[in-house]
Amino acid sequence: MLSYTEENYLKALLKLSFQNEDKPEAGTNEMAAHLGVKPATATDMLKKLKEKELVNYKKYGKILLTESGKQQALEILRKHRLWETFLYDKLDFSWDEVHEVAEQLEHIQSAKLVDKLEEFLGFPEFDPHGDPIPKANGDLPVLEKILLSEVKEGEICQVVAVKDTSTVFLQYLEKLQITIGTAIKVLERIDFDGSMSIQISDEEARNVSMKFAESLFITLHHNICQQK
Amino acid sequence: MLSYTEENYLKALLKLSFQNEDKPEAGTNEMAAHLGVKPATATDMLKKLKEKELVNYKKYGKILLTESGKQQALEILRKHRLWETFLYDKLDFSWDEVHEVAEQLEHIQSAKLVDKLEEFLGFPEFDPHGDPIPKANGDLPVLEKILLSEVKEGEICQVVAVKDTSTVFLQYLEKLQITIGTAIKVLERIDFDGSMSIQISDEEARNVSMKFAESLFITLHHNICQQK
DNA sequence: AACATTTGTTAGGTAAGTCTAACTTTTATA
DNA sequence: TATAAAAGTTAGACTTACCTAACAAATGTT
Known part of the structure; x- marks a missing residue:
């Protein structure tokens, strides 16, 4: 089971891989800036994630999610975007309020909760920002x-x-x-x-x-x- | 802002105060057992909570929530029971599955979320176990x-x-x-x-x-x- | 009241996640 | 290509929340 912090590192890495879509690698400083920590801290965590085989990482090298790491990151992103949709559709949050709360909700551990939530929301494919919501198997809906x-x-x-x-x-x-x-x-x-x-x-x-x-x-x- | 752990101590103290209703004090061992930690750990945390004026506590004495501590504990209990109701009413969880997930959800920080959730659920007064859900002002509905x-x-x-x-x-x-x-x-x-x-x-x-x-x-x- | 048991505290130690400061490697540029 | 700048790492320290082991106080029992 991943810690709250480990999950955030994986998610950050996934987001960076979307941004630089041609080459989905990231740097230590980039990671650290994205997470609001110092580069030294990111280095420590990357070593730990490498031990768990969630990232490919070598000293002074670029950082890349492993297949396992990517799947876990997608699961977190799935939860984040489903919760954003819940807040927006069901609780009348505005599009700019949903992110902060979803940042917390995405770490709730319960497979049943995620699947039931998805069903309750009517299997939405895109969140209130228009970003695709990963399916349970990791597939990303494609924007038409x-x-x-x-x-x-x-x-x-x-x-x-x-x-x-x-x-x-x-x-x-x-x-x-x-x-x-x-x-x-x-x-x-x-x-x-x-x-x-x-x-x-x-x-x-x-x-x-x-x-x-x-x-x-x-x-x-x-x-x-x-x-x- | 309280940590996840501090919140759990307050909640445990509130629950114990309901159990021993005539005298709402608790002991260190009692606390520790309830939280699944060692008495020494509970002692440390109680000192910390005393510093924050959330509990009244003296060496070798009984433990009691302060008014401020009680209000915060009620807020956590409110969230816990609203989430239980959400899971039971909206996501088809069974009554014995809701607790574990609500234990996580109760720590989400967002005043707006709690109030909107309460509204979404139709201002329920009792959770799926029949326990009263504290109101936003701390009032507890009374079972008829x-x-x-x-x-x-x-x-x-x-x-x-x-x-x-x-x-x-x-x-x-x-x-x-x-x-x-x-x-x-x-x-x-x-x-x-x-x-x-x-x-x-x-x-x-x-x-x-x-x-x-x-x-x-x-x-x-x-x-x-x-x-x- | 003396002693045993229960209850609670203190001291010292660990792991996770963070920091700063000093250092090393890579990269960019003059 | 030599050197300056940027990027990344290491070492040592701090905080939170936990532990064990030893000790101290309160309580119960004969």
């Missing part, structure tokens, strides 16, 4: 993402990824204050040239080209919040 | 208890206390396998002499006198379990 250009007039969607990763495009996004999670409402589609009029968050209307609309992945999921 | 002799035919009730505390009566109860929490169904009332035919738990029918029926306090509450 489409291009902004496919969205109908009047619909609201959320940015989930970029198709074009060129610097000019990313800089343009930054100028428009669009990041992952930003809400976009399609006000009008111009059939003539494929351009559209959109509303970004709660800003005023703005026109974007077909090229733009075909470079941005969005989702229509409704259990996602306005900000992130 | 009546004498067994007042119960109508066909009704099911649960034993909550004895009116007669004589040894012969208590020994008789023991022989009938009646303890606090035992379920009793009134099968027939004989007006002639005030005696009644009752069913104890799932045993066969049995006749008891008016004197007996007037010596046992019961409750008709329905959110109470069969056993305790």
